[in-house]
Amino acid sequence: MRLKDVIVGLAMTGAGIGYLGMAAALPAKDGVDAATVPFVLAWMMIGLGLIELFGASRRQAAAGQAAEWGGALTVVLTLLLIAGFIVALRPLGFPIATALYLFLQFMVLAPRAGRPPVALYAGLAASVAAVIFATFRYGFDLLLPAGPLVAWLN
Amino acid sequence: MFDLLIQGFAAVLSPQIFLLMVAGVAVGIVFGAVPGLTAVMAIALCLPMTYSLGPAAGISLLIALFVGATSGGLISAILLKIPGTPSSIATTFDGGPMMEKGEGAKALGVGIVFSFLGTIASIAALAFIAPSLASVALSFGPHEYFAIAVFSLTLIATLSSGSMAKGIFAGVLGFAVSTVGIAPVDAITRFTFGQVELNAGFSILTVLVGMFAVAEIIKVAETARSPITAPPAAMVKIKGFGFSMAEFLGQIPNATRSALIGIGIGILPGIGAGTSNIIAYIAAKKRSKTPEQFGKGTIEGVVASETANNAGIGGAMIPLLTLGIPGDAVTAIMLGGLMIHGIQPGPMLFLTQAPLVYTIFAALIVSAFLMLVLEFWGLRIFIRLLAIPKHILLPVILVLCAVGAFGLASRVFDIWTILAFGVLGYAFVKAGIPTAPFIIGFILGPMAETSFRRGLQLSRGDFTGFLTNPISGTFLALAVVSIAWQLYGEYRATRGPVGDNPLKLGGEE
Numbered sequence: 001m002r003l004k005d006v007i008v009g010l011a012m013t014g015a016g017i018g019y020l021g022m023a024a025a026l027p028a029k030d031g032v033d034a035a036t037v038p039f040v041l042a043w044m045m046i047g048l049g050l051i052e053l054f055g056a057s058r059r060q061a062a063a064g065q066a067a068e069w070g071g072a073l074t075v076v077l078t079l080l081l082i083a084g085f086i087v088a089l090r091p092l093g094f095p096i097a098t099a100l101y102l103f104l105q106f107m108v109l110a111p112r113a114g115r116p117p118v119a120l121y122a123g124l125a126a127s128v129a130a131v132i133f134a135t136f137r138y139g140f141d142l143l144l145p146a147g148p149l150v151a152w153l154n
Numbered sequence: 155m156f157d158l159l160i161q162g163f164a165a166v167l168s169p170q171i172f173l174l175m176v177a178g179v180a181v182g183i184v185f186g187a188v189p190g191l192t193a194v195m196a197i198a199l200c201l202p203m204t205y206s207l208g209p210a211a212g213i214s215l216l217i218a219l220f221v222g223a224t225s226g227g228l229i230s231a232i233l234l235k236i237p238g239t240p241s242s243i244a245t246t247f248d249g250g251p252m253m254e255k256g257e258g259a260k261a262l263g264v265g266i267v268f269s270f271l272g273t274i275a276s277i278a279a280l281a282f283i284a285p286s287l288a289s290v291a292l293s294f295g296p297h298e299y300f301a302i303a304v305f306s307l308t309l310i311a312t313l314s315s316g317s318m319a320k321g322i323f324a325g326v327l328g329f330a331v332s333t334v335g336i337a338p339v340d341a342i343t344r345f346t347f348g349q350v351e352l353n354a355g356f357s358i359l360t361v362l363v364g365m366f367a368v369a370e371i372i373k374v375a376e377t378a379r380s381p382i383t384a385p386p387a388a389m390v391k392i393k394g395f396g397f398s399m400a401e402f403l404g405q406i407p408n409a410t411r412s413a414l415i416g417i418g419i420g421i422l423p424g425i426g427a428g429t430s431n432i433i434a435y436i437a438a439k440k441r442s443k444t445p446e447q448f449g450k451g452t453i454e455g456v457v458a459s460e461t462a463n464n465a466g467i468g469g470a471m472i473p474l475l476t477l478g479i480p481g482d483a484v485t486a487i488m489l490g491g492l493m494i495h496g497i498q499p500g501p502m503l504f505l506t507q508a509p510l511v512y513t514i515f516a517a518l519i520v521s522a523f524l525m526l527v528l529e530f531w532g533l534r535i536f537i538r539l540l541a542i543p544k545h546i547l548l549p550v551i552l553v554l555c556a557v558g559a560f561g562l563a564s565r566v567f568d569i570w571t572i573l574a575f576g577v578l579g580y581a582f583v584k585a586g587i588p589t590a591p592f593i594i595g596f597i598l599g600p601m602a603e604t605s606f607r608r609g610l611q612l613s614r615g616d617f618t619g620f621l622t623n624p625i626s627g628t629f630l631a632l633a634v635v636s637i638a639w640q641l642y643g644e645y646r647a648t649r650g651p652v653g654d655n656p657l658k659l660g661g662e663e
Contacts (some may be wrong), residue, residue, distance in 0.1 A: 004585075015327065026342065045330070055319065086556070109549070
């Protein structure tokens with residue numbers, strides 16, 4: 001039995017059950033209504049999840065694979081940085097939020113070998129943020145949030 | 155027809171659109187060449203730039219990116235032995251050995267020229283098949299559209315990479331996600347949790363950008379800190395085309411067969427250039443007088459792969475323009491781009507916006523020529539760009555994806571959406587679930603449900619209407635055959651020795 005496949009099968013079945021629960025809450029009418037297709041899809045998801053679970057129970061367990069915690073940590077940090085970037089977009093404005101995000105993301109993703117060039121990354125982050133903001137705001141008329149810089153930009 | 159085509163060329167060759175296309179093809183080639191960057195990313199990146207452009211300029215830019223990215227994969231496939239895109243997998247089989255033998259320039263020359271010829275052949279097929287198919291499709295009603303959607307869904311779910319259960323699940327989940335918002339026919343609000351932003355459902359573009367671009371960035375983040383293992387790309391100088399006229403003429407039958415395979419597979423939803431290049435390679439090997447040379451560095455292999463993958467461009471545009479059905483992720487994002495500009499692909503497009511259709515044809519032809527010119531004379535620049543570190547490039551791409559999502563409706567909500575779908579896409583990668591069926595399920599879901607309910611209304615609740623209608627009955631039967639065929643394949647695979655199924659390799663962009 002392969003644990004990863006069992007988890008995938010359980011997740012597939014769980015998604016189907018969750019969707020079925022939500023479909024059951026929809027207002028019902030006689031015959032084919034707005035809930036019919038979601039019901040069919042939910043049962044299909046549950047069925048496919050069970051098939052995957054059954055298949056997983058018959059498969060041989062894979063040889064022990066060491067978990068790459070360093071990679072997982074980078075992924076979590078990247079997700080947190082993206083979420084922080086989105087949260088900061090309105091209050092800080094696009095140029096500041098983007099420059100901060102890019103600088104931190106460069107640092108997080110920089111290869112382990114050697115010290116990261118902090119000054120280069122900071123300059124690159126600020127200039128890329130400025131170029132993207134100016135290109136879209138003035139070149140393509142896309143009103144990206146300016147945040148505290150709004151007084152200088154208008 | 156020729157008047158409209160000339161009109162199309164006049165539009166595309168205006169200085170503004172032409173310059174945009176030059177930039178589009180160049181950016182597309184870079185995205186195709188750099189492993190890990192995809193055509194979907196290239197289009198997602200440039201979509202926000204098209205918001206303020208007119209439909210002709212915007213669509214021409216997207217087409218230029220599509221053509222450039224499909225062809226660009228050959229550069230890294232030959233120089234690094236790493237396919238830049240799945241459509242260049244078979245190019246590495248012989249392109250790599252040719253490079254090792256010191257014939258890199260010849261391999262690149264052959265690849266570039268036959269990529270161009272494959273694209274041109276597919277545009278010719280598109281120009282001749284699409285208008286006729288569109289006129290037939292005009293008579294289609296809800297029964298036919300429902301059956302075509304079901305057939306496309308089963309084909310995609312069963313033929314894309316991974317297990318069949320996971321493939322079908324991905325398609326069904328995509329369909330389920332598409333049910334968020336106002337239901338067709340009775341306008342009941344579903345699964346919005348009181349969020350006004352969800353009333354119109356999720357935008358195709360946010361789903362696509364999240365599942366493909368953001369998920370890819372998260373995936374690369376996992377390995378970004380590890381030491382770089384890819385070899386540096388070698389510089390290659392091409393004199394002329396790198397091959398003789400006799401060699402060119404000798405490859406015409408191979409190129410013709412590969413172009414037909416590429417166009418045929420490109421038309422079928424879900425089995426894009428990722429599969430056609432491998433099938434064309436296998437076909438070329440079977441028909442070759444020197445099959446033992448395949449894998450050791452023969453131009454036949456490069457010709458087959460590169461002609462077929464580029465021939466898929468025009469092939470994939472046929473169902474997109476005539477039926478509004480995208481064949482893969484790249485054409486799905488093209489569909490999103492068309493809709494942003496108020497263009498609804500389908501048979502009516504050929505009646506209501508014929509000049510725009512021919513502008514698309516003209517843009518494809520001009521992009522093919524630009525690809526030929528830029529790949530020859532810009533090769534050194536593209537090789538240098540292969541060296542841009544991913545930890546610099548990918549965060550910038552993410553910011554541009556966020557700009558694109560924000561630009562759809564000036565809502566931060568849409569940026570959250572791309573992040574959510576990015577996480578889902580990453581989970582798919584980790585779980586071994588293919589992404590392409592999810593996207594096609596998401597796009598075809600509303601078409602299937604609306605057509606199903608309207609069809610039932612027309613046949614007064616009688617389900618047999620879907621089977622007695624000849625076209626819908628045929629497509630539903632084909633859907634059953636497609637599932638049965640795959641089940642049989644899986645049964646044989648479990649009983650016999652494990653072998654490579656070329657169809658399993660494609661379908662993902």
